[in-house]
Amino acid sequence: MIHALMACIGILGLGALFSLIFSHSPRILRIGIPLSLSMALGLGLMAVAHPHKGCFYSKIPLGPSAFHACLEIKLDPLSSFFLILILFLAWITAGFGMATMHPSEDKRPMGMHWFWFHILTGSMILIIVAWNGLLFLVAWELMSISSFFLIGLEHEKKEVRNAGLLYLILSHIGIAFLLFFFIVIGKGGLDFHLISQIPPHQANILFLCALIGFGMKAGVVPFHVWLPEAHPAAPSHISALMSTGLISMGIYGLMRSFLFLEPSLSIDWGFVIMILGMGSSILGAFWALSQRDLKRLLAYSSIENMGLIFIGIGMGITGLKIHNELLALLGFGAALLHTINHSLMKGLLFLTAGVIVHAQKTRNLEQLGGLNQLMPLASFFFIWGSMAICGLPPLNGFISEFSLFWASWVGIQSSHPDMFLVFSVVVGGVAFAGGLATLAFLKVSGTVILGHPRTEKSKPHPLKQSVKILLGILTLACLLSSILSVQLIRAIQPILGLLTQTQPIRVHNSLQVFKISLFIVTGLNVILMGALAILMLVYLYNTAHSTRTRTWDCGYDQPTRRMQYTPSSLVQPLTRIFHPFLKQYSRMEYQSVFPNKMEFSTQAIDYLKEKIYIPMMNYFQQWINHGKKLQHGRLQLYLIYVTLTLLILLIWNGMYR
Amino acid sequence: MNLIAFLMAILFAPLLVSIIYKTKASMAGRKGPKWFQSYWDLSKLMRKQSLYSNATSWIFRVTPVINVVASLLVLLMLPLNGWPPAIAFPGDLIVIIFLLALMRFFTILAALDTGSSFEGMGASREAVLSSLTEPVFFLILFSLAKLGHSLEFSKALLQFNMHLWSQDTTSIFLLAGAIFILLLTENARMPVDDPTTHLELTMIHEVMLLDTGGPDLAWMEYASSLKLWIFCSIWISIVCPIKSSGWINLGWVIIGMGLVGVSIGLVESSMARLKLSRVPLFIAGSFVLTLFAMIHIWSAIG
Structure with missing residues (x-):
């Protein structure tokens, strides 16, 4: 049912506009947003519950037919599975967010937040049904950007800004690999139907790209560093949606790219x-x-x-x-x-x-x-x-x-x-x-x-x-x-x-x-x-006759609450056994020679982030700084760049004719 | 006939504990408790009144029941040497491990539910040690399944007859050793844990039950004797090379259980408790034995 699917995506788009328009009236948002997501869920279910097991393929023309430009979408069993999953999760998390976010406590208008929420859900749906490389990439980019804005709801906190930035950078590294993947794989065009047999040596490189690109989103080690930063920074319903729906998109992408490359992959x-x-x-x-x-x-x-x-x-x-x-x-x-x-x-x-x-x-x-x-x-x-x-x-x-x-x-x-x-x-x-x-x-x-x-x-x-x-x-x-x-x-x-x-x-x-x-x-x-x-x-x-009393502490008369086992003391034996993997920083600050005020803090370290990602990023930053010389804000010189690029491309084109 | 293994366990599991105590007593030159002392203890506890700490919640109340139910369900799936279990299907050994994990999960939660620092200590040790034993247990059971060519535990264990023994002596020996170490660790026996010491600081399993009393303690004690029976019956089914489903099996079971009980008693009387930081190495020993067994199996099929 292509119409139900289009209506589902349309409703999400309308919901996004709706939340922008009524940004300052929480009463209307409170009714409108659950309604739009429930309708999207219902339409999604209708799209999947088709006699032909929800399988269809359709071309949506872009502009006049003379351009021959169209976007292909397809719903097969794999997409139906993820479609229902994402819509259900978006419905639940939106309801929760609506119920727990208090406009009175929080002065900022919630419209923008719900705008991005709808964009995120809609872009995930588009990724799932996309059967065209360009549509897939655009939707993927939309998904990354909208989730970046959702993470940054409490952007006045420094940790939230840092987490959002890390997420944005790493998802774009992922997108770079995906861009390469979709350009090379779609030699004949952007429609996924045109993908034909790919020689094994090429397939290996392509699958590696897909693995990095989609693995970055799925958050598997070693591409995980954004995940533990972004989830705590985001509001809870967003972290719930990200940690269930968003990272499942990485799984979807991996399965899809596997299907494209299957015959030429090695064991x-x-x-x-x-x-x-x-x-x-x-x-x-x-x-x-x-x-x-x-x-x-x-x-x-x-x-x-x-x-x-x-x-x-x-x-x-x-x-x-x-x-x-x-x-x-x-x-x-x-x-x-x-x-x-x-x-x-x-x-x-x-x-x-x-x-x-x-x-x-x-x-x-x-x-x-x-x-x-x-x-x-x-x-x-x-x-x-x-x-x-x-x-x-x-x-x-x-x-x-x-x-x-x-x-x-x-x-x-x-x-x-x-x-x-x-x-x-x-x-x-x-x-x-x-x-x-x-x-x-x-x-x-x-x-x-x-x-x-x-x-x-x-x-x-x-x-x-x-x-x-x-x-x-x-x-x-x-x-x-x-x-x-x-x-x-x-x-x-x-x-x-x-x-x-x-x-x-x-x-x-x-x-x-x-x-x-x-x-x-x-x-x-x-x-x-x-x-x-x-x-x-x-x-x-058997235990009907019972009385209540204090916890027995082996005869000790004054047990206090602070004597209970703490979370870190519970796992301490294990962290000691595996201390090479679980390095913990601990810091103690003395105020004076005599014991009075003391500060003690420990922190668990993610080795991969501290030893590989941060130095690598610093290195890149230094390296990229050289590029700043090219970007100086003078329009005339920029026009020269454009002309030179065009010239080079024309010459290149002429050489290969 | 399929229920006989189950009924044996329900009736005689506390007796197995008595065998251990008798052995320890005779090694120390004492007379020891009566043979049926465990049963008297259970019935005495059942008649007592229960006492709950203010801190405890529903977790503390469901734990004794979950312990008994989970171990009974495991026993329904466990063969006893030649006697088949009541329920058998491919994959039952995975369910067995997860049911034991369920028991442990709730026992630890109940200990932490009291908010006592002593019970927290026991919970911490039990949690850490069990997270180390779990992979070893999985590998042992999967190696047993590989040797018996079936994921159905009873079917796999039935293959451990004279023929298999003569063929794969080395790997069976190694696995029997590995599972004996696991038996001692999981059931809080001597080199890992000392259930009879007077110092709560040094215990693992018993200290978690400090606040459990009366009928609750009876249920927990019964569940832990069932758990001991579970491990012993796995061990017997591996080691005993003669499988028959008739009454002759009863003789093998009595000999086997007696042997396990006496050997646990001997280990307990001849060894001191290991230093707590050494216990992971003890478990690593079991892991290494399993690893060698697996390499041996691999070289045999390769």
Whole structure:
């Protein structure tokens, strides 16, 4: 349904204009913005729910037909998947942002913010449906710029400006690679249909470009440095959208470019992507557990999860190259499942973190504590999200980890003997990353949510009804996408068929055994919840006579709140074991010889940023400074540049005629 | 017949703990507790009143139940030497590991829920050590699956018969050693943790239960004896080369469980607790054994 799709994009454009026009009237915005995003979501669903599985291709003419200029758009199963995901996430995060941003507290008009929000959503939709190199690049650039402005909402803070700038620079480095990619790949024209067989040596260079360009957006190590800076700087609903929707665009781009280049790629790319994935999942988890900032911790956990998705994609590519169909299907399947699941649980976690940060006025984990006594509902949501992200049954993270391990088993069992070692390393790596991520989330749930508050704090206002509903939807979604996992697999089968170039019926049959075990796992999850409920009743009967008292502190008479374990002391044994990877700066300032006032602060260091990116950027800056001589602001000289360039191009053209 | 492994575990798991205590007592020249002392302790605790700290929340209340439910579910999927489990499907070993992780997650959260610094200490140690054991556990189970050619745990373990033993002696030996180290670590046994010491500062697992009392403690203790049974039955299923699903299996199980219990008791009486900073190296030992086993398997198929 091309009309529904065009209407969806149109509505987003209108919404952007609308928020500019009514910039100073928050009442109208409060109704208009949720309405426009709900309509966009509805239209998107209509576009996908087409009898032909939502597949269509269409040319949209630009200007008079004499120019033959048109933009091609196409909706295939892969785009439909991401279309629904992005629209749903935009809907949820916009609702949350609308409910939590207070115009009264904040003097600045919110219209501009919602303008960029609509542009971001619209540009992501355009990227997904684009079937034309130019349209893709323009939309990609729009996405980067609009998210830059969204990050910079609180631009009066220096850290926000720095984070935004870093993000802008790194996304443009990514775009430079993508520009090269799309120019070379579209030799015959900009329409993606014109892409033909590409010789292997060229395909390798092109895929490397795509990997850097899209990996930069997905935030995998070593292209991740913008991510932990930008997420804490942005307002919570924006960090939620960025950490779920925006970085998934990197995954989409990678899968798309893989589809263009598939026949000429070698098996090594599967390994490269798996190595990148493992590196980013293990390092992401390492850095996550040593953070002291709640949102930064969540940002590093996104890096970890992107790594898991990359491992899935790498397994898929390897499976295709060793002609192991099941491995390819399961690898891509696990990647897609984890894309959905990660979006749901990370959305829940980031939004809940937003609620916590807003109520407690700090993101510093060391100062937070005992939130369960102050804000029980938000604490429940956070613990639920942590369970999901640690891959614990019965929630959805478990399902995607289960698929990932199942896929690596298929790799281990494949006839190729060396694959045993390769996939055993994958199993170990994923399990290690999972263990570290569990530790990171135990740290937050255990010492920040549970226990006593570290300082005397008054109870914050209860959550707004709309926030409760939105977070409740995500909470339920985390459970439902686990219970309905078999249906989910069935729904993504067309995408798997597309990615592996297999007939739908073969996909269906090959996945049969996996679906049966997934069905039993679902049954077990239901049994787990049922048994929990029944035994809980027995237990409550058993402990009906109970009294409340103080915590037993081994006979010590005066336990205080400050004696509780802090987040960093909880993970201290691990940071000590792995101290070469987790260097921490600590700074102590004495005021005088006699002990009175003392300052102590520690900081976890991201090696890659400090040792590679910052020096590299400084070097580039010095180098680029020489270019300033050319740019002096004299119009006459600029005209000479233009004329000279034109002359050179004409001569060049003449030589090749 | 499929439920027999499960019923055995439910009924006799606390007895396995008694075997360890008996062995330790006779090594020290004492008489030791009665054979069924663990059962008396459980029933005594069940009849007591429970006491909760002001700091605790619903997490503290669901943890005992989650511990019991998760370990029972694992036992439903676990074969006992020749006896098949009640539920078996490809991929069940992954579920087993994640259910154990669920148990641990909630135990640690419940410990931190009390806000006690002692329990925080135990939680910290348990969390860090378990994040190190998890990858090792995964690698061991996947190597077992590779040796048994099935991701269905019971099917894979049934392959560990005379034939496989004569073929892959080295890797089975290495894996049995690795899983024994894991058994000691995961169940808070001696070289890693000393459950009987009087100093809370040096404990890992027991210190997390300081605030748990009465029926709660009974549920937790029962769950941890089930967990010990889980690890022991995996070990027996690897080591015992004779698989039969008849009553003759009962004999093998009794011998096997007795052997594991006595050997844990011997380790406990002959070794001192390791320095805490040494424990990661102990786990690394298990990792290295697994690694050698995997290389051996690889060279056999390559």
